[in-house]
Amino acid sequence: xxxxxxxxxxxxxxxxxxxxxxxxxxxxxxxxxxxxxxxxxxxxxxxxxxxxxxxxxxxxxxxxxxxxxxxxxxxxxxxxxxxxxxxxxxxxxxxxxxxxxxxxxxxxxxxxxxxxxx
Amino acid sequence: xxxxxxxxxxxxxxxxxxxxxxxxxxxxxxxxxxxxxxxxxxxxxxxxxxxxxxxxxxxxxxxxxxxxxxxxxxxxxxxxxxxxxxxxxxxxxxxxxxxxxxxxxxxxxxxxxxxxxxxxxxxxxxxxxxxxxxxxxxxxxxxxxxxxxxxxxxxxxxxxxxxxxxxxxxxxxxxxxxxxxxxxxxxxxxxxxxxxxxxxxxxxxxxxxxxxxxxxxxxxxxxxxxxxxxxxxxxxxxxxxxxxxxxxxxxxxxxxxxxxxxxxxxxxxxxxxxxxxxxxxxxxxxxxxxxxxxxxxxxxxxxxxxxxxxxxxxxxxxxxxxxxxxxxxxxxxxxxxxxxxxxxxxxxxxxxxxxxxxxxxxxxxxxxxxxxxxxxxxxxxxxxxxxxxxxxxxxxxxxxxxxxxxxxxxxx
Numbered sequence: 001x002x003x004x005x006x007x008x009x010x011x012x013x014x015x016x017x018x019x020x021x022x023x024x025x026x027x028x029x030x031x032x033x034x035x036x037x038x039x040x041x042x043x044x045x046x047x048x049x050x051x052x053x054x055x056x057x058x059x060x061x062x063x064x065x066x067x068x069x070x071x072x073x074x075x076x077x078x079x080x081x082x083x084x085x086x087x088x089x090x091x092x093x094x095x096x097x098x099x100x101x102x103x104x105x106x107x108x109x110x111x112x113x114x115x116x117x118x
Numbered sequence: 119x120x121x122x123x124x125x126x127x128x129x130x131x132x133x134x135x136x137x138x139x140x141x142x143x144x145x146x147x148x149x150x151x152x153x154x155x156x157x158x159x160x161x162x163x164x165x166x167x168x169x170x171x172x173x174x175x176x177x178x179x180x181x182x183x184x185x186x187x188x189x190x191x192x193x194x195x196x197x198x199x200x201x202x203x204x205x206x207x208x209x210x211x212x213x214x215x216x217x218x219x220x221x222x223x224x225x226x227x228x229x230x231x232x233x234x235x236x237x238x239x240x241x242x243x244x245x246x247x248x249x250x251x252x253x254x255x256x257x258x259x260x261x262x263x264x265x266x267x268x269x270x271x272x273x274x275x276x277x278x279x280x281x282x283x284x285x286x287x288x289x290x291x292x293x294x295x296x297x298x299x300x301x302x303x304x305x306x307x308x309x310x311x312x313x314x315x316x317x318x319x320x321x322x323x324x325x326x327x328x329x330x331x332x333x334x335x336x337x338x339x340x341x342x343x344x345x346x347x348x349x350x351x352x353x354x355x356x357x358x359x360x361x362x363x364x365x366x367x368x369x370x371x372x373x374x375x376x377x378x379x380x381x382x383x384x385x386x387x388x389x390x391x392x393x394x395x396x397x398x399x400x401x402x403x404x405x406x407x408x409x410x411x412x413x414x415x416x417x418x419x420x421x422x423x424x425x426x427x428x429x430x431x432x433x434x435x436x437x438x439x440x441x442x443x444x445x446x447x448x449x450x451x452x453x454x455x456x457x458x459x460x461x462x463x464x465x466x467x468x469x470x471x472x473x474x475x476x477x478x479x480x481x482x483x484x485x486x487x488x489x490x491x492x493x494x495x496x497x498x499x500x501x502x503x504x505x506x507x508x509x510x511x512x513x514x515x516x517x518x519x520x521x522x523x524x525x526x527x528x529x530x
Contacts, residue, residue, distance in 0.1 A: 002199075002273040090199055090275040091225060092283070110272045113196055 001087050003045065003111035004094045008103035009078040012052055029102035036100050042088040053079035078105055085111065126155055127321065129171040130241035135213035137178045138276060139205055142197030144220075144266045146182050148238060154178040155241075175209055196270045201277040214239065215278050215329045218322075222291040223274050229253075230265040235294050237262055240318045250301045250315060252500075285391070288330070292339050292395060295322045299343050303350075310354055310503040319343060334389035338396035341382030345402035348375035360507040364411040376406045397426040401438075416445045433464035441474045444481075451482050469498035473508065480515055489515040 018026075037044055056072040072079060084101070088094040091108075098106045130151060138147035154177040158170070167173040221234040229251060236242040236250065244262070248255045268274070279287040302315030323343050326336035352370040355361050383403045386396035400422045408414040423439035440457040443449055458475050465471045476491035492512035499505050 090201065090273045091223075092275060092279070094273075095225065108272075112271075 001042075001089055002091075002094075002113075004086050004088060004091075005109045005111055006084040006086060006098055006101055006103075007080055007107040007109065008082045008084075008101065009076075009105040009107065010081045010103050011078055012081065015052070026102060033097075033101050037086060037097055040088070040093050040097055042086055042093055042097060044084055045087050046085040047083065049082040050080060053081075125170045126158075126174075127241065127318075129174045130155075131214040131217055131239045131325070132171060132209050133174050133178045134238050134241075135217035136175055136207075136209040137182050138198060138217065139200050139210070139213055140179055140207065141182045141186060142200055143182075143186075143195065144198055144238065144269060146185065147178075150178040150182040150185070151241070153181050176207075179207055198270055199273045199275045201275040212278055212329065214325060216276050218291050218326070219278055219287055220269060220274060220276050222287075222294050223269070224287070224290050225272065225274060226265050226268065228294075228297075230261050231290070231294050232297055233258055233262050234265050235322075236298065236318070239322065240298075242318065246314075250298070284333075285335075285393075288326075288333060288335060289393070291326065292335055295319055295326070296339060296342075296395070298322065299346070303346060305501050305503065310358075310360065310501065311350055316343075316347060316350075320347070334386045334391055335393045335395045337382045338386035338393065338399045341379045341386060342395055342399035342402055344375045344379035345383065345399060345406050348372040348379060348406060354503065358503065360503050362507075363405060368410070371406070379403065379406065394426060394430040397422055397429065401426075414445070416442060420446065433461045434468070437461050437465065437468075437471055437474060441477075444478055451478055454478055455482070467498055469495045469504075471495075472498070476511065476515075480511075483520065485515045485518040485520050 014022075034044060053072040053075075056070075058069050058071060058073045060067050060069065081103070086094060086097060088097065091110075094108055098108050133151045133154065134147045137150055138144050141147060151174070154174045157177060158174060162170075218235065218239055221238055222231045226234070233247050233251065236247045237244070242250075244259050245255050247262075248258045251258060253261075278284075296319075298315060299319030302312040302317075302319055305311050320340070320343050323336060323340040326333075327340050330336055348371050349363070349366065351372070352366040352368070353361055361367075379399070380403050383396065383399040386392065387400055389396070401419055404415055404419050404422065419442045420439060423435060423442055426435050427439060437458065440454050440461070443457075444451060444454045455475065455478050458471065458478065462471060472491045472494040476488045476495060479485075479488035479491060489512050492508050492515060496505060496508040496512060499508060
């Protein structure tokens with residue numbers, strides 16, 4: 001088995017207008033995704049949803065020391081909104097799951113295997 | 119007896135793939151196969167073994183296992199994910215297939231897929247791959263290294279995909295083989311045909327036909343490759359200048375290759391899972407069987423392109439369809455021109471678009487515009503043989519007064 005982080009990038013505008021029903025629908029999609037993970041013989045090791053990118057602070061280390069700025073590191077139209085860490089047999093399974101993961105854009109990154117990390 | 123290139127070429131993917139399966143390391147498999155070939159080149163002239171492929175496999179495995187033992191304590195590299203694991207020292211028939219599917223995994227960039235396939239499956243060296251990709255050697259070497267690292271780190275499995283994914287994954291492999299063939303057919307920087315590259319693509323297609331006998335598309339691709347090759351020698355005249363399909367001496371076409379190509383194509387076209395390579399081969403077959411350019415079955419060519427567009431909506435196909443449509447009797451050439459112009463934004467650097475446009479403009483008697491379009495095609499073309507042709511057409515049209523249609527054949 002190998003671990004992958006699914007980094008979910010989405011436009012945040014959706015949440016500006018989302019009512020309770022829309023939020024419930026998204027939650028339902030995540031439930032479906034979690035069921036698909038189990039059905040594929042994979043498992044979810046961790047997952048979090050993040051607050052809006054406007055709440056982010058970025059610390060940049062430069063020659064003059066650390067500088068704190070307001071906002072995310074990369075100011076993109078689609079912001080990092082949450083992640084899953086999945087344990088899957090191989091990349092093919094991980095990519096199949098990423099296709100049903102409820103987000104507009106999903107970056108699939110293998111987690112580095114360390115000798116004692118397992 | 120000196121070992122022939124053919125022996126090494128045929129053995130290369132088998133040796134790399136079985137060594138990779140055995141050791142779980144693509145880098146090591148590549149190095150040890152290279153080393154085994156070098157040893158063979160040194161020792162075989164004194165007496166080649168009865169089974170050269172077996173000798174190469176055993177030698178590569180021995181070198182690999184030796185190195186693994188020596189470096190056991192140093193190695194912290196992630197092994198290749200071999201699925202299903204195990205198998206022995208003996209090469210398995212599916213080894214080269216696993217290698218091809220791994221090299222052409224959709225999670226790798228297309229250029230990386232081509233570079234990896236040429237290096238690991240075909241044994242082409244980095245300088246030659248750089249020439250194919252029109253890229254620098256250092257860049258190609260880096261691309262191959264990174265792709266191998268991704269295969270290991272992202273756990274791209276070393277296996278033949280399961281049945282429900284096979285067709286889609288096979289399309290990626292065939293695309294790479296077709297690209298290699300097109301690069302060979304388009305020619306090197308000095309010549310119109312790179313026969314070495316064409317040979318590699320043909321061997322790859324044959325290997326896929328042999329290892330996936332129930333799949334129609336590898337046969338179709340092999341058919342397409344053979345039908346294209348049958349016309350190869352007729353594409354240049356005695357002065358080395360480009361001769362268009364319309365003007366080719368059809369008696370110089372290789373009839374035996376055409377027969378083989380047609381047999382493969384017909385079978386693939388009749389298959390219930392008829393794919394895009396079958397349709398492409400179908401077009402090549404219609405040209406190969408036409409007694410002359412004028413007697414080509416243009417309605418059938420257009421119909422085949424229509425079917426191709428449905429399964430593969432690509433702007434290059436749409437351009438070819440428009441060019442074929444311009445040959446139908448009574449076609450409104452102005453409408454065809456509009457069709458070509460609509461495709462321009464999707465194909466910004468594609469020299470065959472302004473060339474096709476120039477051809478239609480010349481037939482409409484708009485010589486000045488045609489000359490400009492040929493100049494644009496010329497600016498986008500690197501191959502000297504094609505450049506000479508475009509420059510000649512440009513010069514002819516720049517001299518011709520507007521309003522008089524200049525009789526011109528279609529490009530290619």
